[in-house]
Amino acid sequence: EYFLLSSGVLSHLSLLEVQARSRKSRLQQPSRVKELKAKVEALRVQRDQLTAEIDTHKMFLLIPSLNITAVCPNPVPPLSLTLSYLSLGGYNVIKTSQGKGLCASLTTAYEGVYLETYNVEIDLKPRLRISRHNVPPFIPLSSLAEQSNMQTDIRSFLDTLSKHLNAFAGRKQQLKLVKELHKSVEVLESNVLCSVLVMLLTLPGEKSTVLCTLNYTDHTRLLPSGVHFEYKALPDAPEWKKNCSLLMETPVHKALMTMKKNETIL
Amino acid sequence: MGESVKTLLQRLVRRIPSEVLKTTLDKWGRLTAQQQRALDLTQPKWTLMENLWAICEENEWTLKRITELEMIYVIENPDQGMWYAYQLLDPEDDAHCVELIQFKELFRYHLRELVRHVSVKVKKHTDEAVWIRIAWGDSFSRPNHLKPTYVVHYLQTPYVFVTSLTSKHRPLLSQALVLSTRYQTLKDANLSGRKLTAIRDLLMRQYQQVFPTKCPSPLAEKNHPALKKEQDGNAANRRRMATEAFGDGTLPQLQTAVYKLETKFKDPTNRTMSDREEPFRCVVKFSSTNLLESLRDCASSGFASTPVTPLLSSISLKGKNYFVVTDNDPGALSQTRRPQN
Numbered sequence: 001e002y003f004l005l006s007s008g009v010l011s012h013l014s015l016l017e018v019q020a021r022s023r024k025s026r027l028q029q030p031s032r033v034k035e036l037k038a039k040v041e042a043l044r045v046q047r048d049q050l051t052a053e054i055d056t057h058k059m060f061l062l063i064p065s066l067n068i069t070a071v072c073p074n075p076v077p078p079l080s081l082t083l084s085y086l087s088l089g090g091y092n093v094i095k096t097s098q099g100k101g102l103c104a105s106l107t108t109a110y111e112g113v114y115l116e117t118y119n120v121e122i123d124l125k126p127r128l129r130i131s132r133h134n135v136p137p138f139i140p141l142s143s144l145a146e147q148s149n150m151q152t153d154i155r156s157f158l159d160t161l162s163k164h165l166n167a168f169a170g171r172k173q174q175l176k177l178v179k180e181l182h183k184s185v186e187v188l189e190s191n192v193l194c195s196v197l198v199m200l201l202t203l204p205g206e207k208s209t210v211l212c213t214l215n216y217t218d219h220t221r222l223l224p225s226g227v228h229f230e231y232k233a234l235p236d237a238p239e240w241k242k243n244c245s246l247l248m249e250t251p252v253h254k255a256l257m258t259m260k261k262n263e264t265i266l
Numbered sequence: 267m268g269e270s271v272k273t274l275l276q277r278l279v280r281r282i283p284s285e286v287l288k289t290t291l292d293k294w295g296r297l298t299a300q301q302q303r304a305l306d307l308t309q310p311k312w313t314l315m316e317n318l319w320a321i322c323e324e325n326e327w328t329l330k331r332i333t334e335l336e337m338i339y340v341i342e343n344p345d346q347g348m349w350y351a352y353q354l355l356d357p358e359d360d361a362h363c364v365e366l367i368q369f370k371e372l373f374r375y376h377l378r379e380l381v382r383h384v385s386v387k388v389k390k391h392t393d394e395a396v397w398i399r400i401a402w403g404d405s406f407s408r409p410n411h412l413k414p415t416y417v418v419h420y421l422q423t424p425y426v427f428v429t430s431l432t433s434k435h436r437p438l439l440s441q442a443l444v445l446s447t448r449y450q451t452l453k454d455a456n457l458s459g460r461k462l463t464a465i466r467d468l469l470m471r472q473y474q475q476v477f478p479t480k481c482p483s484p485l486a487e488k489n490h491p492a493l494k495k496e497q498d499g500n501a502a503n504r505r506r507m508a509t510e511a512f513g514d515g516t517l518p519q520l521q522t523a524v525y526k527l528e529t530k531f532k533d534p535t536n537r538t539m540s541d542r543e544e545p546f547r548c549v550v551k552f553s554s555t556n557l558l559e560s561l562r563d564c565a566s567s568g569f570a571s572t573p574v575t576p577l578l579s580s581i582s583l584k585g586k587n588y589f590v591v592t593d594n595d596p597g598a599l600s601q602t603r604r605p606q607n
Contacts, residue, residue: 121477190394192420
């Protein structure tokens with residue numbers, strides 16, 4: 001479903017973009033015809049995106065049969081379409097070495113911001129094997145390939161890998177935002193995988209502190225699986241129970257914003 | 267005790283260049299403002315040492331304090347000495363959730379179980395690297411602080427980087443690391459260099475790798491194979507293949523690549539040599555101030571043939587610079603333990 005979710009969101013974004021453009025022109029020249037033209041354009045974009053998606057699906061269907069000359073995907077789609085298809089953390093696959101290999105480009109994104117792109121080159125013959133990649137070593141690439149049966153289902157492997165990479169990129173971005181937006185919060189511990197975060201939060205008033213540990217044990221998720229507080233004395237226990245839920249359910253940089261607004265932390 | 271503190275301090279002052287000494291002392295933060303002002307770093311080293319020793323006695327600095335200073339210097343200037351990469355293998359189920367405090371405690375505990383007298387210092391750096399300084403002793407002698415081993419590890423990665431480790435201590439370090447990271451074995455990764463940052467960047471893939479991004483038109487390939495072959499000689503293609511093999515932009519600075527050949531001698535004009543049964547053993551060593559960039563230039567200028575031979579591209583691909591080449595599989599490379607001093 002991850003795949004479908006990205007296409008739903010990206011087509012929505014394109015529609016919004018088109019609407020904004022048409023709204024602009026509407027202010028100058030209110031016209032029903034212009035509105036309809038904009039709608040047509042948006043639908044064309046959506047149609048082309050779906051066509052590009054189908055092409056990639058076709059490519060995956062080719063692999064078991066290794067019948068490369070039989071069905072050829074369309075020539076490279078126009079640049080704008082490729083870009084829109086790549087948006088919002090999806091992935092793109094192209095053939096390499098005269099059909100003997102594949103190169104998957106996995107883009108990551110968080111909150112509408114493009115982050116890193118990772119690449120995995122896979123040899124198709126004699127059997128499926130990852131030949132080259134720039135995935136960092138704390139993402140367990142080979143065990144993911146094994147677990148998701150890469151040999152028989154490349155699509156499932158790439159979906160899983162994309163999930164891990166997007167979640168990692170998202171957590172890393174959240175950490176970056178915490179450091180940028182919340183100078184009053186001291187980050188005491190983090191790691192390269194961004195699977196643990198220990199922060200020192202300052203309480204208003206007596207200026208005492210709370211040590212807050214977030215554990216992201218599920219590496220495919222952007223939210224922690226555990227929140228732990230260490231403190232000498234919490235002034236308002238029910239409020240902090242709420243903070244606990246907040247940190248479990250909202251990205252950390254946003255949760256901290258809310259906690260500041262509620263004046264439970266500085 | 268006083269003597270060894272002075273010796274260590276002397277060694278440090280001699281080792282650290284004057285320009286770097288100021289920043290190191292500032293980072294250390296153990297001098298009072300007055301002492302900092304009084305210290306004239308333009309003086310010759312022996313005068314500096316006299317002054318620092320006086321401050322040391324005034325502040326009652328222990329060996330522990332001086333080793334702190336040394337550690338700061340090494341962490342900030344890691345590209346010296348000879349670094350060797352090791353790889354952790356066969357993780358246990360909980361290896362991926364080992365966190366810092368757990369690792370520190372387990373490592374200290376296990377090392378102390380193995381070596382009666384050992385001094386261990388663990389420090390987390392801002393780039394998530396865990397630095398460990400080990401001064402080794404044994405059942406009869408105190409830790410030797412003049413020959414410490416430094417270890418660098420990033421949690422949740424399988425790599426460990428080590429400098430100044432003797433073969434005597436290697437199995438002890440290995441055991442302590444394996445137990446504290448929840449893996450089963452530690453093996454030589456066959457990658458070494460003078461710059462920690464270079465071997466780290468190579469293994470962590472923190473350099474600009476180049477991947478194929480355009481879909482080559484299958485029709486053109488099918489109809490004009492000759493054309494494609496001719497274009498392979500083209501400079502743009504050579505450059506592309508060179509960057510795909512080694513990377514783009516600034517590359518991790520390796521100094522050497524060593525190939526230990528255990529292949530049969532092959533030369534039809536020299537029957538004496540080629541008739542021999544045993545492999546012709548020799549070692550081929552490439553040296554450069556920046557080996558990967560040199561190899562990339564060789565490939566893109568046509569000096570080395572393209573596509574780049576796997577023997578050379580394996581350096582970047584596998585993150586190794588020591589290879590044993592045997593006849594069994596001429597394209598692939600096998601590795602055995604590389605001799606270390």
